[in-house]
Amino acid sequence: MGKRVLITGGAGFIGSNLARDLISKGCYVICLDNMSTGRMENIEDLLDNDSFAFIRHDVRKPFRVSADEIYHLACPASPAEYQKKPVDTLKTCFLGSLNALDLAYKTGARVLLAGTSETYGDPLVHPQPEDYRGNTSSTGPRACYDEGKRASEALFFDHGRQYGTDICVVRIFNTYGPNMSPNDGRVIPNFVTQALSGDDITVYGNGTQTRSFCYITDLLAGLEAAMARKDFRGPVNLGNPSEMTVKDLAHLVIRLTGSSSKIVYRDLPADDPSRRRPDISLAERELGWAPVVGAEDGLGMTIEYYRKQIENDQQ
Numbered sequence: 371m372g373k374r375v376l377i378t379g380g381a382g383f384i385g386s387n388l389a390r391d392l393i394s395k396g397c398y399v400i401c402l403d404n405m406s407t408g409r410m411e412n413i414e415d416l417l418d419n420d421s422f423a424f425i426r427h428d429v430r431k432p433f434r435v436s437a438d439e440i441y442h443l444a445c446p447a448s449p450a451e452y453q454k455k456p457v458d459t460l461k462t463c464f465l466g467s468l469n470a471l472d473l474a475y476k477t478g479a480r481v482l483l484a485g486t487s488e489t490y491g492d493p494l495v496h497p498q499p500e501d502y503r504g505n506t507s508s509t510g511p512r513a514c515y516d517e518g519k520r521a522s523e524a525l526f527f528d529h530g531r532q533y534g535t536d537i538c539v540v541r542i543f544n545t546y547g548p549n550m551s552p553n554d555g556r557v558i559p560n561f562v563t564q565a566l567s568g569d570d571i572t573v574y575g576n577g578t579q580t581r582s583f584c585y586i587t588d589l590l591a592g593l594e595a596a597m598a599r600k601d602f603r604g605p606v607n608l609g610n611p612s613e614m615t616v617k618d619l620a621h622l623v624i625r626l627t628g629s630s631s632k633i634v635y636r637d638l639p640a641d642d643p644s645r646r647r648p649d650i651s652l653a654e655r656e657l658g659w660a661p662v663v664g665a666e667d668g669l670g671m672t673i674e675y676y677r678k679q680i681e682n683d684q685q
């Protein structure tokens with residue numbers, strides 16, 4: 371018998387890819403999601419699979435599911451989404467994490483938090499190692515997510531210390547790939563869908579801010595390695611250390627799509643981080659993990675996904 375794995379937020383971008391990967395490795399996957407940013411089309415083909423179950427539920431309310439492992443992913447990740455109802459985002463971060471931890475404590479499951487590089491805010495240390503404590507704002511428009519996730523981390527570590535709950539915290543840096551909603555608002559779906567539609571590509575600020583983009587299959591390998599590494603609590607960075615400017619990303623997307631789109635510049639949103647790059651030496655040492663998919667390959671597969679999405683919408 372394979373493991374029973376609960377994925378909160380399992381109908382979202384990362385969760386639905388993780389569900390598929392774990393099923394292919396013999397696991398029984400229970401996906402729990404309130405469908406606030408998740409999409410039924412991400413999991414539609416799994417609904418008839420005997421190794422998959424879907425529960426529509428909001429993690430802000432307690433839940434009881436028997437599982438050996440819990441990947442706690444439920445939380446909106448796109449700034450446009452998490453800022454729509456910021457108080458709800460904070461509640462999801464805090465109450466959702468508490469409910470996932472209480473379940474893990476009661477059932478003896480190992481529980482992994484999908485933390486974020488936003489924990490480092492607009493970093494003053496570059497690249498960011500795990501012991502860098504960050505430069506976040508507790509009052510700005512991104513605080514509901516950044517500080518919410520920091521509260522999730524604190525709750526995870528305190529649950530581990532106070533009750534002995536088997537916890538692990540990973541900090542995910544920008545990840546992209548198929549199943550991320552074309553309307554998500556994050557930079558790669560924005561640029562690719564704009565390029566494929568021949569629309570202007572909107573760069574916020576002057577485009578010199580940097581990001582490090584990790585392809586989804588690399589992230590999945592990191593998440594599973596962290597889950598498998600018993601007694602390892604983290605926090606551990608998971609991301610691709612190869613850094614590029616947002617402007618260079620726009621040019622690369624234009625080249626790979628063969629688009630005639632032009633780049634236009636818009637005002638930078640408040641608290642947008644200027645630099646982002648993970649120091650992954652801890653993940654390399656403790657998990658034997660490093661990303662292997664380069665930007666051109668990862669973007670190529672992602673472009674194909676959005677191309678099909680646009681074709682389906684036009685039919």
Ligand SMILES: NC(=O)c1ccc[n+]([C@@H]2O[C@H](COP(=O)([O-])OP(=O)(O)OC[C@H]3O[C@@H](n4cnc5c(N)ncnc54)[C@H](O)[C@@H]3O)[C@@H](O)[C@H]2O)c1
Nearest residue numbers: 379381382383384404406407408428429444445447542545
């Ligand atoms: N994709 C990234 O680059 C990235 C980076 C850092 C951290 N993360 C974290 O990874 C996790 C997944 O991110 P994603 O990119 O797949 O985002 P996503 O928005 O595609 O997925 C989030 C999922 O959680 C669900 N959800 C949200 N609130 C919920 C609630 N209250 N109850 C139940 N379900 C709820 C949504 O419906 C959605 O299916 C999030 O916790 C996010 O913070 C992602």
